[in-house]
Amino acid sequence: MVSAFDKTFKLGVLLSFIDWFTFNVVFLLYSLYIGLNTSNEFFVDILISNIAYFIALQIVTISLHHRQAQPAKVLSNTSRTSAIFIVLYAAILGMAGYSVPGFYYSAVITLIVFLATSIERLLLRTYIKHKRSVGRNRxxxxxxxxxxxxxxxxxxxxxxxxxxxxxxxxxxxxxxxxxxxxxxxxxxxxxxxxxxxxxxxxxxxxxxxxxxxxxxxxxxxxxxxxxxxxxxxxxxxxxISYGEFRNAKVKEFGDIYVMSQYSEPLKELRNRIKKRVFDVIVSLLFICTLFPIIFIIVAIIPKITMPGPLFFKQKRTGYDGKDFVCYKFRSMKVNKDSDKVQAVKDDPRVTKWGLFMRHTNIDELPQFINVLKGNMSIVGPRPHMLAHTDYYSQLISDYMIRHYVKPGITGWAQTHGERGETKTVYDMKRRVEKDIWYIEHWSFWLDIQIILKTVSDAIHGDDKAY
Missing domain, CATH: 3.40.50.720 (NAD(P)-binding Rossmann-like Domain)
Incomplete structure (x- = not known):
């Protein structure tokens, strides 16, 4: 009987072939589109590109068939493969005595290869998951x-x-x-x-x-x-039950191996810089384009429907457990319980316009200002009220770990069923589990995945957005 390991290996070989075929199709089409001078030049270009892509696949393997592989991981590996390919492609052309492609050509071909192979890999991942759900490749x-x-x-x-x-x-x-x-x-x-x-x-x-x-x-x-x-x-x-949510890492320690309790990708400086640069660029683009239009609309309607300030400002627990002032468009009538009581379903404090804003996440948009100030990130664990931090940190042992990174406008927990009211301690514990999972598995592409899911939820609506 063929082992599961052998089946997975053969599946990986098949997927590599499909990936290689996809790459060649898009590269050939683009080469024909720009038009190479001679047939000899065309042949050399195709040969060198295949060598470069083959080496890139050996450096960053295809992960879409790995069990529990997230789309973010697939996209991350695809982006790395595309970047390594273009570097190798240019280097081999140069060493062979041919002209090295310019920046524009390199950027375009990298983008085309990334988009084509990303779509192909995500479609294959969906197909494999379907086959496994009906009993194949188990x-x-x-x-x-x-x-x-x-x-x-x-x-x-x-x-x-x-x-x-x-x-x-x-x-x-x-x-x-x-x-x-x-x-x-x-x-x-x-x-x-x-x-x-x-x-x-x-x-x-x-x-x-x-x-x-x-x-x-x-x-x-x-x-x-x-x-x-x-x-x-x-x-x-x-x-060790205390480490139940940890993404443990094994490292060599003399003649033995030891296991760290958990990993924290955002401890690395390059990852923090990457995340911060992305936050600043996206926030500036949003605030300078769409935000003024939304601001005008939101400024007019609340003045008619609910007297009071436009913005709701509340102290919340942020990075490293420090307090900060979080901005939102006000969606409730002015009340004395806003710093202590969560919004619940059919909450009488929420106005009809406020319910619409909460349902579509419009009320959260001023937090892009928090992102620019450095209090928050676009993606991260949602910041909680100070009263909730005081309460749940005494009941959930891992609660404060969620503050190892900056809080976010959206997060992994919110896009995976843990948004809104936490009626029991167990509800909050589930949210904390997902927050910690995000901290341990952070990647640039995981943030992109969460942002896209947030946009999709805003368009289709979320039953827990009240």
Whole structure:
């Protein structure tokens, strides 16, 4: 039987071929469009471009078929591949004695290659996710352990889009584990630790996830030998519950390897500069073009519908836990509870025009001023009222981690179902989980993905925008 690893490898080869074909089509069409002088020059150009693109693909591999690969990751790799390609293409042409393309030509061909391969890769990613959802290209997995971390592993695997086929779980052979036996009916209970070897011998398993320390070393070594002989990949699930949301990184430490608790891409200076430059450019463009028009409209209607100031200013918790004044277009009647009570569904304080602004995110637009001032970023965890920070930081251990980066006008949590009122502590905990995920997985293209999703939500409306 062909292993899941081998199937994934073959899929990667097929996708590379499709990617190479897409690249050649767009490069050929553009070369014909600009018109090269001789057939010999045309042949050399095509040959060198293919060599450059092949090398670029070896440096930045295609990731669209990787399970749980986000569109942002796909676009990030595509942009890097396109940039490396044009550099190699120009360098090889120069070394071969041919004229090096100018800035305009290089910029245009890079953009064309990026757009074409991005569309192709995103379409292929959607197709692969669909195939996995109907049972194709699946990975058979089993889990040893039933703790909180193992449950999170199971949650990922039971999402059909990720392409896993979770056969079930085993528990550690002791009384305590029996008490912690998972109750999720979607995940079959397969037995105790001692039942794993007979199960693996009789069933096709691709991956084993271990979340508990086995009792008997001899049986554990026998299980590892069985996995190795049957090409079963083995993964270890951290048991430190405090690190449950961390994107841990392994690094070499002398003769051993140690694992950091979490990663933080925006600690790197180049990433912070990249994010800040993007924030400033986009904010200036918006404030100098669309904002004046929106401002005039918003300034007129509230004067008629709700007397009071145009702007709503409120102190909120920002970067590094420091307070700042957040700007919004006022969407409520003036009231004394605005600094303590969240907006709820059918809130009598919200006017009809205010409800429209909240539904379309118009009320948030003055925060581009906060972005220019450096208090906020376009994308990041949403800033909370000071009262909420005081309250939830005492109840949720990871709450303050969301302030490791600047708060945003929009964020990963808000575009993934965690917008609006938090009725329970668990609601806020889910939001904090997604905020921390964003902090640990930040990339330029993830920000672009979130911005596009925000625009889409504003056009189609959000049920939680009240």
């Amino acid at each position: 990975v058979n997995t089993i889990i040893l352990g039933t703790g909180q971390m193992e449950q999170k592993i199971a949650d990922v695997m039971t999402n059909v889009w990720n392409g896993y086929n979770l056969l079930g779980y085993f528990i550690k052979t002791d009384a305590d584990s029996m008490d912690n036996k998972a109750t999720d009916e979607k995940v079959p209970y397969l037995g105790e630790e001692c039942d794993i070897i007979p199960f693996v011998e009789k069933n096709h398993v691709d991956e084993l996830y271990i979340g508990v320390m086995p009792d008997k070393l001899k049986e554990y070594k026998a299980l590892m030998r069985l996995c190795e002989n049957n090409m079963i990949r083995t993964y270890y699930v951290p048991t």
